[in-house]
Amino acid sequence: MDEFKTFINRKNTNSMKWDQVKRVFQTDDDDVLPLWVADMDFPAPKEVNDALIERARHGIYGYTFIDDSIKQNVANWLQKRHGWDVDINWLTFSPSVITSLYNAIVTFTEPGDNVLIQTPVYTPFFSVIKDSGRQLVENPLRYENGTYRMDFADLEEKFRQGTKAMVLCSPHNPVGRVWKKAELEKLAELALAYDVLILSDEIHADLVFEPNKHIPIASLSEEMAKQTITFMSPTKTFNLAGLHISYIVTPDRKKKMEMEKLLALQGFRMLNTMGIIALNAAYEHGDRWLNRLLAVIEENKTYVINRLPMETNGKVDVIDSEGTYLLWLDFRKLNMSDKALHRFLVEEAKVGLNAGSSYGKEGERFMRINLACHKETLQEAIDRIVQAVNKLP
Numbered sequence: 001m002d003e004f005k006t007f008i009n010r011k012n013t014n015s016m017k018w019d020q021v022k023r024v025f026q027t028d029d030d031d032v033l034p035l036w037v038a039d040m041d042f043p044a045p046k047e048v049n050d051a052l053i054e055r056a057r058h059g060i061y062g063y064t065f066i067d068d069s070i071k072q073n074v075a076n077w078l079q080k081r082h083g084w085d086v087d088i089n090w091l092t093f094s095p096s097v098i099t100s101l102y103n104a105i106v107t108f109t110e111p112g113d114n115v116l117i118q119t120p121v122y123t124p125f126f127s128v129i130k131d132s133g134r135q136l137v138e139n140p141l142r143y144e145n146g147t148y149r150m151d152f153a154d155l156e157e158k159f160r161q162g163t164k165a166m167v168l169c170s171p172h173n174p175v176g177r178v179w180k181k182a183e184l185e186k187l188a189e190l191a192l193a194y195d196v197l198i199l200s201d202e203i204h205a206d207l208v209f210e211p212n213k214h215i216p217i218a219s220l221s222e223e224m225a226k227q228t229i230t231f232m233s234p235t236k237t238f239n240l241a242g243l244h245i246s247y248i249v250t251p252d253r254k255k256k257m258e259m260e261k262l263l264a265l266q267g268f269r270m271l272n273t274m275g276i277i278a279l280n281a282a283y284e285h286g287d288r289w290l291n292r293l294l295a296v297i298e299e300n301k302t303y304v305i306n307r308l309p310m311e312t313n314g315k316v317d318v319i320d321s322e323g324t325y326l327l328w329l330d331f332r333k334l335n336m337s338d339k340a341l342h343r344f345l346v347e348e349a350k351v352g353l354n355a356g357s358s359y360g361k362e363g364e365r366f367m368r369i370n371l372a373c374h375k376e377t378l379q380e381a382i383d384r385i386v387q388a389v390n391k392l393p
C-alpha cells in the first residue's frame with residue numbers, strides 16, 4: 001500500500017478535521033470538504049504504527065520514563081536533519097508545544113510584560129500571551145512582491161520600548177516562510193542587544209522544501225543558545241498530534257530547571273506512553289517516509305500554484321511557500337468583506353479552510369489551505385473554489 005496515495009476515510013474517528021466541520025464552519029451541509037486544521041490525511045510511518053501495536057500487545061500502560069537512548073535519538077535527529085548539536089541534557093519533554101510555550105511565558109515574564117509576535121501568525125500565540133495576563137505586542141510581517149519579510153525597523157523600535165520575550169514562528173505558519181540565515185542573524189543581533197528572550201516555535205522545522213534550509217535560531221551562536229528556548233515535536237512531521245508529545249531545547253541550565261519546576265507542578269514529569277513510543281520510532285526510522293512526504297506536499301503545492309490563479313483569472317493568488325504543509329491564499333481581489341468570503345467558501349465553494357483573519361488582522365481576506373491530503377481531495381477542493389469564483393458576477 002502506498003500510504004500517500006490510498007485514501008483512508010477519517011470520518012467517525014473523532015477527527016477534529018473531518019468530524020467537526022459542521023460546528024466549526026457553522027453549517028448543516030454534510031458536503032463541506034475539510035482542508036483546515038494542521039494534521040494530515042496520511043497514516044504515520046509503518047515503523048511507528050508497528051511500534052505502537054507491539055506496545056499495545058504488551059497491554060500494561062504504567063508510568064513510563066524517557067531514558068537516555070530516547071533522548072539520544074532526538075539529538076541524532078536534530079544533528080542529522082538540521083546540523084544542530086544538541087546535548088541530551090538540554091531536553092525537556094512536554095505534552096505539546098502550546099503547553100511548553102505557556103509555561104515559558106509564565107516562567108520568564110511577569111504579568112503585564114510585553115511579549116511580541118509577528119502577525120499573521122498561528123492563532124494560539126495570541127491567547128497564550130493574552131490569557132496569561134501579558135501584553136501582546138505585534139510586529140506585523142511585511143507582504144511585498146509576493147513574499148513576507150520581517151520588518152526589522154519596527155521590531156527594533158518595539159524591542160527598544162521594552163519587549164521581554166518574543167515568540168518566533170520558524171518556519172512560519174501560516175505564510176510558509178523558512179527564515180534565511182541573514183534574517184535570523186539580524187533578529188538574533190537585536191534580541192541580544194535588547195535582551196529579549198526568544199521563544200522559538202520550530203514545530204514545522206522538518207517540513208521544508210529544497211533548497212531551503214531550516215536553521216534553529218539557537219544554533220547561530222553560544223550566546224544565542226542561551227537567549228533562546230526552542231520548542232519542537234515530531235507531531236507535525238509524522239502526523240502524531242493526537243499522541244501529545246513534544247520537547248523543549250534549553251541550553252541554559254538555570255532556565256531549564258525553572259521551567260521543569262513549573263511543568264512538574266502540572267503533573268508533566270511523566271508523559272503519555274504511546275507518545276514516547278511514537279516519537280522514538282519516528283526519529284529512529286522516519287527519514288525515508290519524511291522524504292517521500294515532502295515530495296508529495298511539494299507536488300500538491302505546485303498543483304495549487306499552477307491552477308488557482310490561472311483558472312480564476314488572477315482573482316485568487318497563491319503565496320509560494322518554502323516549508324510547512326500549509327499554503328496561504330489571497331482572496332482580496334474578490335472584493336468581498338472578510339465575513340462574506342468565509343460564507344462564500346463554505347456555502348458556495350463548500351470547502352473548509354482556515355480563516356486568514358484568525359491569524360491577525362493582516363490575514364483578513366486571506367485563507368490557509370492544508371496540503372497534507374490526497375491528490376483527489378485537493379483536486380476536488382480546487383475544482384470547487386474555481387467553479388464558485390467563476391460563477392461570481
Ligand SMILES: Cc1ncc(COP(=O)(O)O)c(C=O)c1O
Nearest residue numbers: 038096097098122173201203246
Ligand atoms: C506553529 C505551531 N505551533 C504549535 C502548534 C501546535 O502544537 P501542539 O499541538 O504541540 O501544541 C502548531 C499546530 O499547528 C503550529 O502550527
